[in-house]
Amino acid sequence: MTGGAPSLELHHFADLYNAKHPLSICTDDSGLFSTSLSNEYYLVASTFGLSKTELFRLAQGAAEFVFADDEVKKSLRAVFERVAAERLTS
Template identity: 95%
Template structure:
C-alpha cells in the first residue's frame, strides 16, 4: 500500500473489494516503495481479515490485468485451475 492514506484500515481497498469492483494487489515499483508482493498480500490479509481462499481468488483474478497476450493469460488461468483442483482433492 502506497502510504496515500493515514492508515491501512482507511485504505480504499476495503470499499472496492466489498463492492466486488475488479482489482488486484500489485507492486509495480517494489524498489521505490520498499515492499514485495508477498508483503502486500500479507498487509491486505491482516488488515482486512482476508482468508486464504479470498487471497487465492484475488491472485487468480489478477490474471485478467496482466499486460500479456491471450495465450499467456490462458496459461496462467490453467495454473490457477490446477492449483484450485489440487487444493480440493488434498
C-alpha cells in the same frame, strides 16, 4: 507513502473489495517502497481479514489484467484452475 489513505485500515481497498470490483495487489516499485508482493498480500490479509482462499481469488483475478496476449492469459487460467482443484477442494 503517497498519502492516498491516512492509514491501511482506512484504505479504499475494503470498499472496492466489498463491492466486488475487480482488484489486483501490486508492487509498482518495490525498490522505492521497500516492499515485496508477498508483503503486500500479507498487509491486505492482516488489515482486512482476508482468508487464504480470498487471497488466492485476488491473485487469480489479477491474471486477467496482465499485459499479455490471450494465450498467456489462457495458460495462467489453467495454472490457477489446477491449483484450485488441488488445494481449495481438499
